[in-house]
Amino acid sequence: xxxxxxxxxxxxxxxxxxxxxxxxxxxxxxxxxxxxxxxxxxxxxxxxxxxxxxxxxxxxxxxxxxxxxxxxxxxxxxxxxxxxxxxxxxxxxxxxxxxxxxxxxxxxxxxxxxxxxxxxxxxxxxxxxxxxxxxxxxx
Amino acid sequence: xxxxxxxxxxxxxxxxxxxxxxxxxxxxxxxxxxxxxxxxxxxxxxxxxxxxxxxxxxxxxxxxxxxxxxxxxxxxxxxxxxxxxxxxxxxxxxxxxxxxxxxxxxxxxxxxxxxxxxxxxxxxxxxxxxxxxxxxxxx
DNA sequence: TAAACCACTTGTTATTTGCAAGTAGTTAAA
DNA sequence: TTTAACTACTTGCAAATAACAAGTGGTTTA
Numbered sequence: 001x002x003x004x005x006x007x008x009x010x011x012x013x014x015x016x017x018x019x020x021x022x023x024x025x026x027x028x029x030x031x032x033x034x035x036x037x038x039x040x041x042x043x044x045x046x047x048x049x050x051x052x053x054x055x056x057x058x059x060x061x062x063x064x065x066x067x068x069x070x071x072x073x074x075x076x077x078x079x080x081x082x083x084x085x086x087x088x089x090x091x092x093x094x095x096x097x098x099x100x101x102x103x104x105x106x107x108x109x110x111x112x113x114x115x116x117x118x119x120x121x122x123x124x125x126x127x128x129x130x131x132x133x134x135x136x137x138x139x
Numbered sequence: 140x141x142x143x144x145x146x147x148x149x150x151x152x153x154x155x156x157x158x159x160x161x162x163x164x165x166x167x168x169x170x171x172x173x174x175x176x177x178x179x180x181x182x183x184x185x186x187x188x189x190x191x192x193x194x195x196x197x198x199x200x201x202x203x204x205x206x207x208x209x210x211x212x213x214x215x216x217x218x219x220x221x222x223x224x225x226x227x228x229x230x231x232x233x234x235x236x237x238x239x240x241x242x243x244x245x246x247x248x249x250x251x252x253x254x255x256x257x258x259x260x261x262x263x264x265x266x267x268x269x270x271x272x273x274x275x276x277x278x
Numbered sequence: 279t280a281a282a283c284c285a286c287t288t289g290t291t292a293t294t295t296g297c298a299a300g301t302a303g304t305t306a307a308a
Numbered sequence: 309t310t311t312a313a314c315t316a317c318t319t320g321c322a323a324a325t326a327a328c329a330a331g332t333g334g335t336t337t338a
Contacts (some may be wrong), residue, residue: 007161007185007186008185008186008248009187009244009246009247009248010165010168010248011236011237011239011241011244011247011248011249012164012165012168012187012233012236012237012240012241013165014240014244015236015239015240016161016164016165017161020160020161020162020164021159021161021294021295022146022155022156022159022160022295023155023159023161025151025155025159026149026152026155029151030150032163038226038315038316039315039316039317040314040315040316043316045196046146046147046149046152047146047147047149047152048255050295050296050297050298051297051298051316051317051318052296052297052317052318052319053294053295053296054316054317055316055318065243070331071276074305075305076303076304076305077303077304077305077314077315077316078304078314078315078316079315079316079317086243089239089242089243090239092231092235092238092239093235093238093239094151095237096231096232097150097151097154097232098150098151099141099230099231099232100150100154100228100232101150101151101153101154103155103228104225104228105148105150107146107148107152108148108151108302109147109150110150118141119263129213133210138327151279160325160326161326162326177284177285178284178285178286179283179284179285189326189327189328189329190285190286190287190289190326190328191286191287191322191326191327191328192327193285193286194285194286194287195326195334213333214284214335214336215283215334215335215336216283216284216334216336217283217284217285218284220288266327
C-alpha cells in the first residue's frame with residue numbers, strides 16, 4: 001500500500017512526505033552504513049521492525065526512487081536492495097543527523113572516530129562513502 | 140501527551156524518536172526560516188496542521204529541549220516559542236534536507252538564491268543564520 | 279463590559295502501526 | 309526425489325495515533 005500525498009512544494013515537506021516516519025530512515029541507514037542488502041537483514045536490525053511495515057516502506061522507497069531492487073544472481077529467491085543515486089545523495093543529510101545526535105544524546109552509540117573524522121574532513125569522508133555506495137550500485 | 144520511547148542508542152534512531160513524524164520538523168522549519176514564534180502562526184502555515192497535533196508536538200519539542208517557551212512581555216496571553224541552542228544545532232541538518240529536496244523534486248519551492256549560496260559558501264550561510272537565531276534566543 | 283483573540287483541550291472518527299500467523303516460490307539435505 | 313528449511317512477503321485483527329470539529333478559559337481591545 002503505497003501512499004504519498006504531497007502537502008506543499010516546500011522542500012522540507014517534500015522530504016518528510018517520504019521520510020517522515022519512525023522507520024524509513026533506519027532502512028536507509030542500514031543500506032548506507034551497515035552493508036545490509038536483504039529483507040531478512042533489515043528485519044534483524046537493532047530496532048525490530050515488523051514484516052508488513054518493512055515491506056510497505058521498501059515498496060515506498062522503490063516507488064520514490066530512493067532504492068532499487070534486483071534479484072540475486074546466485075540465489076533466485078533472494079532480492080537485493082541497493083541505494084539509487086538519489087538514495088546515495090541522502091548521505092550528507094544522514095551525516096548531519098548523526099552529528100546532531102552524537103552531540104545531544106549522552107548515551108549515543110555513534111563512533112567517536114567517525115565524528116572526529118567528519119569534523120576534520122567532512123568532504124573527504126562524504127566522497128569516500130558515496131564512492132563506495134556508487135560502486136556497489138554498479139555491481 | 141508526551142511519549143518518547145528510546146528504541147536503541149543508534150544516533151539515527153535517536154533523532155527519529157524525536158522528529159520521525161510528518162509535522163515536527165515543519166514546526167522547526169517555521170521557527171528557523173520563517174520567523175514564526177506563536178501558536179497561531181504555526182497553525183496558519185502552508186500545510187494545515189491540526190490544533191491538537193500542534194499542541195502535542197510543541198510540548199514534545201519543549202520536553203526534548205529543542206524549543207523554549209516564554210510569555211510575551213507585551214501580551215500576557217501570547218506565548219513565544221523559540222529554538223534553543225539544541226534546536227539551532229539542527230540548522231545543518233535542515234539545510235541538507237532542503238538541498239536534497241531541491242535537487243530531487245521538480246516542483247520544489249526552494250529558493251534558487253539560497254541553494255546557490257549554500258553551494259558556494261556553506262559555512263558562511265550557516266554562521267549567518269545560526270547567529271541570527273542565537274540573537275533571537277537572547278532577546 | 280461585551281466581543282474578539284489566543285492557546286489550548288476534549289470528544290469522536292479515520293487511518294496507521296504492531297503483532298501473530300500464514301503463504302508461495304526457492305534451495306539444501308536425506 | 310521428496311522433504312524440510314529459507315526467503316520475501318501477505319493477511320487479519322487489535323491497539324495506538326492522527327485528523328477533524330467543537331468547546332473552554334483566560335486576556336485584550338473597542
